[in-house]
Amino acid sequence: MEVVIMAGPAEVGDFAAGRIAELVSTRPEAVLGVATGSSPLETYRSLAARRDAGLDLSRVSAFALDEYVGIRHDHPESYHAVIDREVVQPLGLDPARVHVPDGLADDLDAACEDYEAQIAAAGGVDLQLLGIGENGHIGFNEPTSSLSSRTRVKTLAPSTREANARFFDSAEEVPLHCLTQGLGTILDARRALLVAQGASKARAIAEIVEGPVSSRWPGSVLQLHRRATVVVDEAAASRLQ
Numbered sequence: 001m002e003v004v005i006m007a008g009p010a011e012v013g014d015f016a017a018g019r020i021a022e023l024v025s026t027r028p029e030a031v032l033g034v035a036t037g038s039s040p041l042e043t044y045r046s047l048a049a050r051r052d053a054g055l056d057l058s059r060v061s062a063f064a065l066d067e068y069v070g071i072r073h074d075h076p077e078s079y080h081a082v083i084d085r086e087v088v089q090p091l092g093l094d095p096a097r098v099h100v101p102d103g104l105a106d107d108l109d110a111a112c113e114d115y116e117a118q119i120a121a122a123g124g125v126d127l128q129l130l131g132i133g134e135n136g137h138i139g140f141n142e143p144t145s146s147l148s149s150r151t152r153v154k155t156l157a158p159s160t161r162e163a164n165a166r167f168f169d170s171a172e173e174v175p176l177h178c179l180t181q182g183l184g185t186i187l188d189a190r191r192a193l194l195v196a197q198g199a200s201k202a203r204a205i206a207e208i209v210e211g212p213v214s215s216r217w218p219g220s221v222l223q224l225h226r227r228a229t230v231v232v233d234e235a236a237a238s239r240l241q
């Protein structure tokens with residue numbers, strides 16, 4: 001696992017955007033795995049600036065990591081809406097090439113299987129961008145998730161619902177369930193790039209980088225990946241030995 005320590009959040013985003021830009025420059029039809037939440041926002045901002053400077057992302061495909069169950073796609077905090085607002089529009093992606101799991105499907109298990117099939121049909125993910133929860137989750141693979149799990153329905157941990165309440169009017173409004181790519185799905189990406197900023201992520205970063213590979217800290221599964229990079233600012237790196 002490659003660990004890169006940058007001064008602050010903007011530098012983390014710039015470094016991660018640089019890696020993505022490098023990939024897209026050599027492979028304009030790259031397949032990206034994209035995350036929501038606060039962590040990748042600086043990366044998207046830096047990519048948008050590179051787009052203004054001439055980087056063409058219009059042929060890139062993207063697969064979101066996860067989506068809430070039961071929330072309308074036009075709800076501003078559905079990941080359909082967030083991906084459109086934070087990724088598709090500013091980066092100039094082609095909406096027809098952007099995929100988000102369908103948390104409104106009548107048959108959620110079938111929607112998960114279909115999502116795996118769509119990723120496979122696209123030739124797999126070239127680079128998966130990830131954030132991390134304070135409890136070590138990646139995607140919404142909460143602690144005790146199987147290390148070989150595939151896209152499926154998960155129950156959000158109470159601490160994750162609390163953390164995400166900031167995006168909603170009230171904590172009760174945060175959905176109870178989600179669809180998420182599994183840890184096995186994430187490991188299939190040809191490269192993984194995890195970004196984390198701030199002291200609140202320091203424990204999770206220390207556990208996934210230096211602790212044992214364990215479903216207690218799901219992000220530790222990245223130790224098994226051949227090309228995983230963890231980019232952190234000094235605050236998020238503060239508990240590394």
Ligand code: F6R
Nearest residue numbers: 035036037038039131132133139
């Ligand atoms: C979001 C996702 C989650 C977040 C994590 C951190 O698609 O998969 O794993 O990356 O919850 O969230 P932030 O970045 O808001 O701290």
